[in-house]
Amino acid sequence: MNDGPLIVQSDKTLLLEVDHPLARECRAAIAPFAELERSPEHVHTYRVTPLALWNARAAGHDAEQVVDALVRYSRYPVPHALLVDVADTMDRFGRLTLANNPVHGLVLTSTDRAVLEEVVRSKKVAPMLGARIDADTVVVHPSERGRLKQALLKVGWPAEDLAGYVDGQAHPIFLDQAGWQLRDYQQEAVEGFWAGGSGVVVLPCGAGKTLVGAAAMAEAKATTLILVTNTVSGRQWKRELIARTTLTEDEIGEYSGERKEIRPVTIATYQVITTRRKGEYRHLDLFDAQDWGLIVYDEVHLLPAPIFRLTADLQSRRRLGLTATLVREDGREDDVFSLIGPKRYDAPWKDIEAQGYIAPAECIEVRVALDDEERMTYAVAEPEERYRIAATAHSKLPVIRRVLERHPEEQKLVIGAYLDQLEELGTALDAPVIQGSTTNREREKLFDAFRAGEIKTLVVSKVANFSIDLPEAAVAVQVSGTFGSRQEEAQRLGRVLRPKADGRQAHFYTVVSRDTLDSEYAAHRQRFLAEQGYAYTIVDADDLAGPGEVNGPDWVDEPAD
């Protein structure tokens, strides 16, 4: 019997015992072909999916390596059938390749005639194929490159895209590494992407995905289209690009609801591209406006469905996807794989945190008991109202105040989902509120003040969930959320994970009403945090100690002034 750190389960999940001496080595061996699903304290769970295996295959790993890693590190004998299955699945990738033929243009070739026969006969695939050139080759309509890859993946024979990319219109872009340096993992991510041509880089929030994008642009040295989730995030990209590269303000255009600039580097929001008028997408011209050499997709896991359709037509452009997680709540991971590309790089949160690039976080759930009146209101409420009533209970207010008082010197965010609750909190805490209707100008002004430390506390709605940069937020207090969405939890946690100047610990509080739906949803979200390896503590509001008291925060700054 072998005493390895890995246990292989029948459902192809892999359990990795973290405290085992071989755990690190084993993680390195299985990371290429298994997706990290959960990383709680003792045992991490990885899942071997066909997509993960194909990702590994696309990255140049072969079945033998995979089987060897499983057998070598497994504590118990691995069923032969599972190994055979893994090898078979991997073997499916690359039987078909898309390539450029000097005479016929884009062609689908196969090393296995039976496979080619199978897909040529498939009803879904056949319409995208043209004339058969010989037994192993068939012409593909160039416009169908993306859809063909989607369809082939669906029938279980993912094609390797070797057809190459157009260079696009050249544009000089260099990184301006004065006073800073690309981190090792960022460098590896860019190299991984560039070698693969197209694909997705997975990095945790706060790990500097923008810089990976910038570095990729410097590698491509061509006109670039950057697709982001919203305007604020777009502006942040712009700021970052100006600071970190040789690009000037004039070279970067913003294509949003407010402005429609097309420049060598253009930043567009998902929203504006997917805006339809009279059933037609109005801004598709953007994609043809320039001979783009690179397209960057920020937050790939949020990529809306229409963009997938558009992306299918852009298969000859290099595509870089950036995301914190490949898991999509709509389950369209396979479209990301076939249209943006395979995963080119990823690193687990905890590893990057251990390297000191993102702040360590302490997660605390504070439980508030509702008063009798609230309990009664809750008990008799309609089911659809219950969560709102529990989440916005007034009993939370004094607790929130007490939490904020624990950290007098920190930059604090109070995050909620219900606008009236936020307004109320803003008034009670004497803090500005940022929500959907706040103008961009106003937002930026407040963010600048917050950054400068002029404002200590901000109350934000879920507009702040994504892509705003609040570098010095060290404390986040979550008062209400969207039905326990895991993604939201990750994004909100990301708000406090950016590295602090002095390496301080970040604090992430969730204030929940006890014995209500609120705590049920909180449990759901927290499971996600625990799975990400964040141990969280549950505290009753009554036991919540202030700074300097027993069980209070570890460090207390001298009060200002």
Place this chain on the structure above:
Amino acid sequence: MSTEAPATLAAWLRTRSDEQLSALLAARPDVARPAPSDVVALASRLAVPVSVDRALDELDAATLQVLDVVLLAPTDGMAPDELITALPQVPDEVLTEALDALTTRALLWGDDVLHAPDPVRRAVRHPAGLGRRAVDLRLQLPADLPAALAELTPEERQVLERLAGERPVGHLPDAPGNGTGSPARRLLQRGLLARIDALNVELPREIGLLLRGDLPYGPPRRRPEPAVGVRDPQVVDRQAAGAALESVGRIGELLALLEEEPAGLLRSGGVGVRDQKRLAKALKVSEPDAAWLLELAFAAGLLDVGGPHRDEWLPTRAYDIWREQDLADRWAVLAAGWLDGVRLPSLVGVRDVAGKSANPLSPDLVRHTAPSIRRSALGVLAELPAGAGLPAEELTALLRWRTPRRADRLAPVPAMLAEAARLGVLVSGALSTGGRGLLATGEDGAADGMRGLLPEPVDHVLAQPDLSLIAPGPLVAELADTLSVVADVESSGGATVFRVSEASVRRALDVGWSASDLHDFLAKASRTPVPQALDYLVDDVARQHGRLRVGSIESYVRSDDHGLLSQVLGDRRTAPAELRRLAPGVLVSGLGADEVLTVLREAGYAPAGENPGGAVLTRPPARPRAAGRRTGTEHAPTARPLTGDERAAVVREVRAGDAALAARRGEAVRQVPGVTTASTLELLSKAVREGIPVWLGYVDAQGSGSQRVVQPVSLVGGFLQGYDERRGENRTFAVHRITSVALVEEDGAPGSGMLPG
């Protein structure tokens, strides 16, 4: 012993040595049970068609080819030397071996001249794949056969050549509409084929021989020499252990599921598709996999029909023992059950001619030949060195050569090999040590081969902050039981991932756990500190638990007339009914409805019983179990091979009988018909008195007759005691079973009397 060649099979058998007879019995054990009384009986047993068929079925293609040569010889009797000229391409040692096999089995007899007994001739329908002679087919062949064949069209010749191959009989194609007829029909008209029935035609032997030219017996049937793939036996064993672990784990889960909710028994037998789907979903396996697991559990005797109405598939009592065993033993039970199971699990889902697909555990899947096919297939692999294996198709080809007469039975072999691989008996065509043990010594051998490869059960879990409990290996049964209450299984395999949820904690509270029990259990079972979140979860759920109260009562009395109920409650005569008020309008009692009804009626009320429709019945406290079969009793229809001692005993028996037969003939015993028992006794007592050996005709308790010569010692109470010299034993004979008796004179002179009893 005479130097003349024996004239009959029996005579020849008499010339065989004890070892040779023993070898015959070993090869044809069916003739040894019950022991034949003498060589004549033995010879007639050997002539039984079933026995001959069975013996032929076990011969390989090369041996059968040698037999074909003898059978095709123009006259009965052929010198062994002639064989060498008949089969020039066959190496001598193959010939010798084949001859040895045939004579050992008495399928051919004779030392200098080989004879084929008639039953053997009848049993081989088409020797060497040739048809009967034209005379026997009542066919008049053209005088100049080669010339007639030369005239044929290529299509016609093709038909003949095909029939001159392995099988001389072919289907007549349906008559085509254009009237010219198919080639086969034209051949029929020319008298080159014989019609044997409405559908089939046969090629006469003469034409077949002509077409075969200088290889009249067909090409030499050499043993296929497949390329043997060799792998590291340790790797094979580890992978087998992986499969074993998986099988044992899955079967455990399956039976736990069936314990919770049994599968219904279909009227046609078997498990319905709905149950199959449910189980597949719960186990997260495909439906065919679920069917396989059901079949495996049944084959191992862990699952059977039971329940109060015998209409449910339930774990058997054997399951309770099984789950306590260690993993290797558990695996051995599964493997042994599978090996000797008379069902073909691979037929589940296969549609029959009527288009109906077979259900798991359906009685239609029984094939009594299955165990012997499994054994013969795995037996081939067992002959290879450890770690060496054959791909399924090569193995099938080899089996086809080994037992060509059973080739039609080999269809399930690939599926059987796949099953063996799932179990861990095989790994990519090579037997694991456990698999070898299974074949050699059954369950014990299997367990021994697998022991040490399977992990030891663990008695702890790792509790994690995300509320999962990870059992880093197979769990001891007790902990597994408890955990199945407290948590839900999320993933299984080498380890088990349990998830504690609100629902699972509630379930535990429901079956009587208290919050502190749970805390204690978790603290004790977990090797890691119990995360705070888990403790909070338990407390949270416990706080909410029990706000609704449920109790059980045997019966109720209800009425819209509350006054009447109060009256009943206040009535002293209804006290025996032990009624109490639960709510306005409802009285309840701990007594059964019948008793309450009686009490109320006797008290002068007019109550009516109520149908319990909608009432929830609690499950019986004991876990439901099917009675189950004793494993290994139903299956194993294959004859147990005779041991050396048993064979020696039979040979001794035959020899003794034979000698007795000889004594009876040689010593001219006078037969006196119609003698009474009294004279038998008289004769016997004379023999005892004078110490003369007697010749006895005797029928034993099993009803088989024998003749023997006995040196009598005493005659007491209707029993004759004596020493049977040839058998070398003291025996007691019941006088009433003695059918005839004669005195044997030592000097060869006639004895006194022969008395049929």
